[in-house]
Amino acid sequence: MRPADTSPEAWKVFLGLQRRKSPAEKFQQMLDWSEVVRGFAEAGLRERYPHADEHEILLRYARMTLGRELFRQAYGDVLPEDR
Numbered sequence: 200m201r202p203a204d205t206s207p208e209a210w211k212v213f214l215g216l217q218r219r220k221s222p223a224e225k226f227q228q229m230l231d232w233s234e235v236v237r238g239f240a241e242a243g244l245r246e247r248y249p250h251a252d253e254h255e256i257l258l259r260y261a262r263m264t265l266g267r268e269l270f271r272q273a274y275g276d277v278l279p280e281d282r
Contacts, residue, residue: 201210220228237260244259245251251259258278262270 201207205213217225240263241256241260244256244263248255248259255278258274261274262278265273
């Protein structure tokens with residue numbers, strides 16, 4: 200689906216470039232974007248918890264991605280509940 204701010208011509212060029220990529224290139228691109236998204240998520244956690252160390256940020260990211268119940272099963276009650 201073409202984004203509203205992208206012209207049909209530009210979208211056609213973009214799709215052509217994507218189609219020419221190998222599966223390995225597409226997979227690498229997916230990994231790269233996953234890292235970008237994770238970086239944004241961690242930056243948001245650092246902003247929300249400015250006194251948290253790297254270990255706490257890792258745990259908070261795990262809880263955010265796993266969900267509270269699965270996180271609790273895997274890690275126990277190592278983090279306080281947010282208000």
